Amino acid sequence: xxxxxxxxxxxxxxxxxVFNFLSNFNNFEKLMPEQVTDWVSDSDxxxxxxxxxxxxxxxxxxxxxxxxIKIKKNGKAPFDFFLTCDIGExxxxxxxxxxxxxxxxxxxxxxxxxxxxxxxxxNLLVNRFREIAAQGI
Numbered sequence: 001x002x003x004x005x006x007x008x009x010x011x012x013x014x015x016x017x018v019f020n021f022l023s024n025f026n027n028f029e030k031l032m033p034e035q036v037t038d039w040v041s042d043s044d045x046x047x048x049x050x051x052x053x054x055x056x057x058x059x060x061x062x063x064x065x066x067x068x069i070k071i072k073k074n075g076k077a078p079f080d081f082f083l084t085c086d087i088g089e090x091x092x093x094x095x096x097x098x099x100x101x102x103x104x105x106x107x108x109x110x111x112x113x114x115x116x117x118x119x120x121x122x123n124l125l126v127n128r129f130r131e132i133a134a135q136g137i
Contacts, residue, residue: 002111006100006122008088013133015066015087015096021129021137022069022085023060031128033121045074053117054078080105098126 011018021027025041032039035051047057057075061082062068071083081104088097100122106114 001103002106002115004102004104004115004118004122006119006126008097008099009126009130010090011096011098011130011133012094013096013137014094015089017137018087018096018098018129018133019063019066019069021133022087023063025058025060030132031125033124033128047075058083079110098129100126 013021024043025046026043028046029039029041032048035053037049037051039048040046045057045059047055049055054077056077057073058071059074060069061072062070067087069085069087071085073079073081081102084101084103086097086099086101088099090096102118102122104114104118
């Protein structure tokens with residue numbers, strides 16, 4: 001398994017608010033860059049295309065209230081993966097931290113090709129979430 005991590009960001013919302021937003025795939029579309037097309041979701045699953053890369057489907061596997069959401073491959077995807085959203089306590093009760101972990105079954109060639117774009121994608125997601133949270137979820 002290859003592990004790719006985002007940077008950890010501080011969020012100006014409580015862990016409960018972050019968890020509630022990320023626990024519903026209908027909210028994830030707001031985080032996606034313009035390269036993501038054909039977004040379809042309900043609260044537990046989503047599917048989409050990344051221009052020039054792949055079609056992906058995801059489903060929430062587990063929700064640990066206010067601390068972690070584990071997402072797995074669902075349907076279309078070129079490889080098996082898990083995306084983990086780790087939510088931590090911030091400096092005060094109204095703040096939290098967010099870090100994403102992407103664990104995937106990548107062969108060495110695919111790892112070499114995908115590692116940088118996936119790292120950039122994860123960092124984009126956490127930073128977009130921080131911006132959305134600052135504006136009010």
